[in-house]
Each structure stands twice: as C-alpha cells, then as structure tokens.
Amino acid sequence: MDCWTCEKAALGACRFCGRGACREHAQQRPYIVGLYRTRPGDDLRAVVVEDALHCGVCHPRGEPVPLPELE
Ligand SMILES: [Zn+2]
Numbered sequence: 695m696d697c698w699t700c701e702k703a704a705l706g707a708c709r710f711c712g713r714g715a716c717r718e719h720a721q722q723r724p725y726i727v728g729l730y731r732t733r734p735g736d737d738l739r740a741v742v743v744e745d746a747l748h749c750g751v752c753h754p755r756g757e758p759v760p761l762p763e764l765e
C-alpha cells in the first residue's frame with residue numbers, strides 16, 4: 695500500500711477511510727471506538743483512541759450522520 699498523498703510506501707492505513715499514509719503525511723486524530731453506559735440512565739460515555747492514524751485527506755464527522763430515509 696502507498697501513501698495517498700505522495701505515493702511513497704505507506705506507514706499504515708487511515709482508521710477512518712482506509713487510505714494509506716506515510717510518516718510525513720500521517721496525522722493523528724481522536725477516534726471513537728465505542729459508546730457505553732456504566733449503568734442504565736447514566737450519561738453515555740465514549741471510549742476514544744486519542745492518536746488514531748488519520749490520512750489528512752478524508753473528513754470524518756464528529757458525530758454519526760443520520761441516514762436519509764429510504765423509500
Ligand atoms: Zn506521503
């Protein structure tokens with residue numbers, strides 16, 4: 695796999711979109727792994743990876759996007 699930006703060998707794949715990124719172009723971005731409640735009625739808490747690999751190209755949304763209704 696090659697870097698999406700410069701086409702050199704990639705260091706890893708973007709956690710959000712799967713594009714490759716080399717050390718020069720890889721960025722870091724918090725990634726929500728999961729959501730949970732400790733007890734019913736408690737606030738929802740997120741398990742977050744603070745430094746997930748980001749390609750710098752895609753634009754992940756901070757919150758889930760509602761799907762348009764399908765007819
Ligand atoms: Zn690159």
Ligand SMILES: [Zn+2]
Binds near residue numbers: 709711752
């Ligand atoms: Zn990406």
